[in-house]
Amino acid sequence: MSPPEPRRPSRPRCPAAPVMKEYPVRFTVDRALCCSSGLCVLTAPDVFDQADDDGRVVLLTSSPPDGEEAAVEEAVACCPSGAISVTD
Numbered sequence: 001m002s003p004p005e006p007r008r009p010s011r012p013r014c015p016a017a018p019v020m021k022e023y024p025v026r027f028t029v030d031r032a033l034c035c036s037s038g039l040c041v042l043t044a045p046d047v048f049d050q051a052d053d054d055g056r057v058v059l060l061t062s063s064p065p066d067g068e069e070a071a072v073e074e075a076v077a078c079c080p081s082g083a084i085s086v087t088d
Contacts, residue, residue, distance in 0.1 A: 026087045033083040044071040
């Protein structure tokens with residue numbers, strides 16, 4: 001009998017992200033709320049990173065690059081601690 005094939009990691013499954021109708025929008029993060037899950041980095045790596053020292057979210061840009069809006073909206077919806085916010 002051969003060993004089972006390794007499973008590929010899957011993208012996080014999140015609730016439906018709200019559709020943001022007007023762009024550009026701006027995002028903020030609250031590092032004190034961040035639980036270091038890394039879902040934001042997996043979902044929108046051009047916008048979010050994690051700090052080397054504590055793993056908490058680091059905002060690389062406050063406005064998503066063209067074409068990344070849907071990924072950022074998904075990251076907001078996926079954040080388990082609610083550390084990512086949309087600002088007006």
